[in-house]
Amino acid sequence: MTRALNRLSAAALKTAPVGKHADGGGLWFVKRQDGGAQWVLRVTAHGKRREMGLGAFPDVSLRDAREAADKWRAVTRNGKNPIKERQRAKREAARNMHMLADIALDAFESRKAELKGDGKAGRWFSPLELHVLPKLGKVPVAEIDQRDIRDTLAPIWHDKADTAKKAMNRLSIVMRHAAALGLEVDLQATEKAKALLGKQRHTVTNVPAMNWRDVPAFYQSLGDSVTELALRLLILTAVRSYPIRFIHVDQIDGDVWTVPAAAMKGRLGATSDFRVPLSTEALRVIAEARKFARDGFLFPGLRKGVISDMTMTAFMDRRGLAERPHGFRSSFRDCTAEATNTPREVAETCLGHVSGGAVERAYRRTDYLEQRTAIMGRWSAWLTGLTGHVRFMGSQR
Known part of the structure; x- marks a missing residue:
């Protein structure tokens, strides 16, 4: 045979x-x-x-x-x-040989519409790009298990806890995206990896903020370059850096700047724009910035787009300061708490924060624009030296 x-x-x-x-x-x-x-x-x-x-x-x-x-x-x-x-x-x-890097990019493209600026800043993708894809990018997604994920994120799990959490979250989304494409993946791999990695030992630290009493001296030391004008407007309005960097001339109407809802983290409602009152000094800064405007954006980058999210931080580094631009929001909030009797809900609204419970917010339709206009005007006067006494705001009740 x-x-x-x-x-x-x-x-x-x-x-x-x-x-x-x-x-x-x-x-x-x-x-x-x-x-x-x-x-x-x-x-x-x-x-x-x-x-x-x-x-x-x-x-x-x-x-x-x-x-x-x-x-x-x-x-x-x-x-x-x-x-x-x-x-x-x-x-x-063929289905199971899709590499993680390809699936991650496809997942990113699918979610761009949900992200600020269509995800052009790359913040959603960067935790994957920096901490996951260098090790697992060329691995078929079907072969990735909890041990692979644990070994990849272990070096930053405790030392860079926030970044590691974001990377794990993005990876979980990518795995679900792969499953939706019909690929055989372990949807529990990220949860199993968390169990293997253990509870994070990271201690949350706040963004370094300048003492509010020192802010006027810093403000008055700023010049009129694109970066310094952006910092001026950030301090004057107590708005986050993203809306500042992407401020467009079409968003300004008289002495009110309307920030699109998509640009507001923690915005007042899922579809609500945010009105920012502009003081006389803020309008002066905007007028100066218009000289540099490109495609309607007041703070353009050197070659294209707008200034990066690190531009203002780098400027403060060059000044030898440990404080960060985002910290000026805390400076403003501390000032309203320590030097004024501004109602909490008004002060929080100045920062674009949501305050109160769901029922309270449903009945409270105001954004306190009139009160905020007065507060920001006095904050501006304090910054520019027109008001010398710390209790410059008075009662807002």
Whole structure:
């Protein structure tokens, strides 16, 4: 029986004439006129005779061809069509060979519409790009398990806890995206990885903020470059850096700047824009910034777009300051708490914060624009030296 199945020899294949040569059991060596050769297996599946190619010779050796023939004969004996089974296996292999980097980019593209500025700043993608993809980017997503994720994020799990959390969150979204694409992935891999990594030991630290009493001196030391004008407006309005960097002339109407809801973190409502009262000094800064405007943006970058989120921070670094631009919001809030009796809800609204419970907010429709206009005007006067006494705001009740 063995001789009936294995009729050919490796040596004979090299000198075989043109034609079909049987090795037995339906395996044929086919020599063509052009000198090439290939392997063909003949089987009977579902009552029909079929031929399936097993590859070209000599890429597929005699031994390889016999092993493949044995495999597909067994499939046929189990009542399956070997040709269709091979096609199905190829499709599954193709689905499962998608690399994590490709899936991550596809997930990012799918979510851009939900992100600020269509995600052009790259903040959503950067935790993956910096801390996950360098190690796992070229790994098929179907092969990634909790141990891979643990080993990848372990170096930053405690030392850079916030970044690690973001990376884990983004990776979880990417895994779900892969599953939605029909790929075989472990949707629990990130949760299992968290269990392996353990509870984070990170202690939250606040953004360094300048003492509110020192802010006027810093403000008055600023010049009129694009970066310094941006810092001036940030301090004057107590708005976050993102809306400042992307402020557009079309958003300004008289002495009110309307920040689109999409640019407001923690905005007052899912679709609510945020009105910012502009003091006389803020309007002066905006007038100066208009000289530098490009495509309507008041604070353009050197080559394209707007200034980056690190531009103002780098300026403060060059001044030898540990404080950060975002900290001026805290400076303003501390001032309203320590030097005034401004109602809490008004002070919080100045920062664009949501205050009060859901029911309270449903009935409170005002954004306190009139009160905030007065507060920001007095804050501006304090910053520019027009008001010398710390209790410059008085009662707002």
